[in-house]
Amino acid sequence: MKAIVIRRGETTPVLVEKPRPAPGEGEALVRTLRVGVDGTDHEVLLGAHGGFPEGEDHLVIGHEAVGVVVDPNGTSLAEGDVVVPTVRRPPNGPNEYFERGEPDMAPEGQYHERGISGAHGFMAEYFTSPEWSLVEVPPELAELGFLVEPISITVKAMEHARASRSAFEWSPESALVLGNGSLGLLTLAMLRGEFERLYCLGRRDRPDPTISIIEDLGGTYVDSRETPVSEVPAVHEGMDLVYEATGYAKHAFESIRALAPNGVAALLGVPEPWTFEVDGGALHRELVLQNKAVVGSVNSNARQFERAVDTLDGLPDRFLDDLVTGVYGLDEFERTFAEDDTTIKTAVELATR
Amino acid sequence: MKAIVIRRGETTPVLVEKPRPAPGEGEALVRTLRVGVDGTDHEVLLGAHGGFPEGEDHLVIGHEAVGVVVDPNGTSLAEGDVVVPTVRRPPNGPNEYFERGEPDMAPEGQYHERGISGAHGFMAEYFTSPEWSLVEVPPELAELGFLVEPISITVKAMEHARASRSAFEWSPESALVLGNGSLGLLTLAMLRGEFERLYCLGRRDRPDPTISIIEDLGGTYVDSRETPVSEVPAVHEGMDLVYEATGYAKHAFESIRALAPNGVAALLGVPEPWTFEVDGGALHRELVLQNKAVVGSVNSNARQFERAVDTLDGLPDRFLDDLVTGVYGLDEFERTFAEDDTTIKTAVELATR
Structure with a gap:
């Protein structure tokens, strides 16, 4: 599958081929629809924030994702469910913050952040994620689902x-x-x-x-x-x-x-x-x-993602149209990272359904 | 009656004679038992904090008081009740903060502070105070009632x-x-x-x-x-x-x-x-x-005074004995304002009952 990564020592993201991930126990396989870009991504690219997964020479970037479940893999999700993944994952088995649903309150060392620090992100054609980290989104919000993370x-x-x-x-x-x-x-x-x-x-x-x-x-x-x-x-x-x-x-x-x-x-x-x-x-x-x-305040948890889905649903269409200034396919993904006065919010589109 | 005041232009408190106040409607007359001294009092004496009542050349100091009701004056209080007064009063008729019982949240200009800013304090043989500002204290806590304000x-x-x-x-x-x-x-x-x-x-x-x-x-x-x-x-x-x-x-x-x-x-x-x-x-x-x-956080309201009464009741006797290093009568009230390494908490005693 195709993935957008930042390599060690570089500051510009590149498109690479990676193996499609296989879901582990309790994880679903998700086909990525869109992934938004924000200021944190730019800091990650510049090396000012975050870090690479241990022992790897690259990081799949992107933490504002929306996708479709293609393999529920025994979870309570169903094929075709539209989902948004939360960002933090336990680095070495679960800890108290994840167990009580508040990974956003975990101190440094007790979390990785997908696409930011220590774990690959979502800017790839497929990703796997634990059931507890996948928040359902009504299908009609799928196109704008990449806004759920920043809203949360x-x-x-x-x-x-x-x-x-x-x-x-x-x-x-x-x-x-x-x-x-x-x-x-x-x-x-x-x-x-x-x-x-x-x-x-x-x-x-x-x-x-x-x-x-x-x-x-x-x-x-x-x-x-x-x-x-x-x-x-x-x-x-x-x-x-x-x-x-x-x-x-x-x-x-x-x-x-x-x-x-x-x-x-x-x-x-x-x-x-x-x-x-x-x-x-x-x-x-x-x-x-x-x-x-x-x-x-930093990060957000699944409950806050759920509230964010409702919030997104209530935002005016005209505002959302004006906010999202560009959604680009993999053939022109570089445009997603433009930083100029006409760019507000952009996303990469990896699939349309 | 006798009162301890700070005069404009001076930094040392003096004992003066003042007329005994008469309670207005909704106010009770209280005979003062003890009044504690804290850092704010020292700042008031130095002119670093607070201000005189409008048009007056002196301020009765003291905001940590405990006393006994001598004239309930139609309030629901009874003669002999031991009470502690809260500190803030509305400067020009009631405002929303006082009306909802949260004068501690009133912004500047919407409160006076008795003994500190714009209104006479409690370091006098008698004071009057509105019923809503008087918090009852069990008689057995009367001697230490001057600690209710700082605890609150x-x-x-x-x-x-x-x-x-x-x-x-x-x-x-x-x-x-x-x-x-x-x-x-x-x-x-x-x-x-x-x-x-x-x-x-x-x-x-x-x-x-x-x-x-x-x-x-x-x-x-x-x-x-x-x-x-x-x-x-x-x-x-x-x-x-x-x-x-x-x-x-x-x-x-x-x-x-x-x-x-x-x-x-x-x-x-x-x-x-x-x-x-x-x-x-x-x-x-x-x-x-x-x-x-x-x-x-600044100041406190009547509800918090009530909680403070319970808190005072639960503090260890030995701690309270060690904390209160001196209680002085009017004949040696100056000692209440000593600032040395053996002085921790002091109070003036204006009456014993």
């Missing part, structure tokens, strides 16, 4: 953000999403209805397709070149929620200043080490006197 | 810290309290039983009464001069909870490094502005990849 990332982050505010009566109205990449825009669309006033921060000039999406969703575009994050309350309003999806480390700290009293900042970016000055006294004081919270 | 501060902080970890299965075992002042030690005593392994950080040489208390409680003393907060995981272990009660701004950031994966840092200190360098990239990355949280 926000489902989890919002569960944790809301939990952090559950010790009191919290009625949030304003939310600021930092980052107008595909995750930021998906999150903005997900927060509609829950928040009365939405803002999304980027640093693009108009006309720009992401700014159009932000405004179509009823959000306000905030240009960080004009309004730094810490000045958002002065220019707009204090935010009940800040959702950081930029990976820009200063945003983690400026988010605290952007919050309204009792607000929460959800952090999702994964920056490299970077030392800089902060007014740590003022930040500390503000966290305390204004009862603010900061919550870091 | 930790009750609230722990409610928020636990809430932030309630979106997943969190089974914390290790806790580090930063600060061996009276709040730190009270917190350490409160966390016994809930946490298997307790640590408390200070910077004192042995022999020291706070180190003895830490060890009597089964905790491990961490000398910050030998083991900085960020090195605690290497020397001891990663902490499921870090509780910051030092007001030292660098601790807010170092706490993140001290946490185990999935841990939470509760911040309670109120430092002044202070700019310094942090490895913001590494902190941001660690918050995200290890699902860590930071929660700021």
Whole structure:
């Protein structure tokens, strides 16, 4: 079968031939339909995040997949079921986090991440996966099923953000999403209805397709070149929620200043080490006197994938059309990895059914 | 009646005569028994925190009080009831936070704090207070009732810290309290039983009464001069909870490094502005990849005072004996404000019954 891999020492993915995998006990064989690409994939390609499977010279990339079961192999799945795989797998037999359905909370060393770290991903014509990791998707959502994983990332982050505010009566109205990449825009669309006033921060000039999406969703575009994050309350309003999806480390700290009293900042970016000055006294004081919270969040579990399927079903068609700017076959898979101002969300198509 | 006040422009409290207050509608008149002193009082004396009541040249200090109802004044309280007053009052008629019983979550401008900011405190022979702000205490706890307020501060902080970890299965075992002042030690005593392994950080040489208390409680003393907060995981272990009660701004950031994966840092200190360098990239990355949280917490509400009464009742007598190093009458009230290594928790005694 064909697979898209990154080889050790290289930064550009290539198409290779690999043997079709055989499902082990408790695993199903899945024919891959589509696999999305996100910022983590680009970091994996650059070697800034993740790692190769032990003893191998390449990594099959891709962690945002949707496929069709071709061999249930004794699991409760049926041939033809459309499924989305979760990302984390136990590295050396099961551990407590996987056993209780919370691999997203496993600490380093207690998980591999398919397509990212220590285990092959899904950008291949077939993959195998344990039954517990395969979340069913209604057939009519198959084409967009590759969005379930990124949506589940926000489902989890919002569960944790809301939990952090559950010790009191919290009625949030304003939310600021930092980052107008595909995750930021998906999150903005997900927060509609829950928040009365939405803002999304980027640093693009108009006309720009992401700014159009932000405004179509009823959000306000905030240009960080004009309004730094810490000045958002002065220019707009204090935010009940800040959702950081930029990976820009200063945003983690400026988010605290952007919050309204009792607000929460959800952090999702994964920056490299970077030392800089902060007014740590003022930040500390503000966290305390204004009862603010900061919550870091990574990965997501099968329950959150299930919620993400429902969420995907409720997103407006027009938004989804605008978000997905390209789906490419294996003959032009390189286009999936383009990074320019007209590319928002892309996927590779490995099969249509 | 006699009252202990701080006058504008001064930093030392003085004993003055004031008229006995008359209870307004919905208020009871309380004879004050004891009023504790904490770090916030010292900040108020120095002018670093809080403010005078509008148009007045002095502030009656003290916010950790216990007293006896002498005139119920039509409230459901009875003469002789032992009560502890909460601290926040609405500044200009009730607002939503007070109406729903969560004045601790009110933003700046929507509260006064008695004895701290904008309203007279309790260090006087009598005070009046609305019925909703008076929490009953069993008569046998009257002598130690001044500890209910500081205990309620930790009750609230722990409610928020636990809430932030309630979106997943969190089974914390290790806790580090930063600060061996009276709040730190009270917190350490409160966390016994809930946490298997307790640590408390200070910077004192042995022999020291706070180190003895830490060890009597089964905790491990961490000398910050030998083991900085960020090195605690290497020397001891990663902490499921870090509780910051030092007001030292660098601790807010170092706490993140001290946490185990999935841990939470509760911040309670109120430092002044202070700019310094942090490895913001590494902190941001660690918050995200290890699902860590930071929660700021200030003040507490009547429900949390009620929980604090039960908590006080469960603390070991020996600990309480060691914690309260001095209770002084009005003739030697200055001793209540001593700050030396043999002073832990003190109170002024205004009446014995």
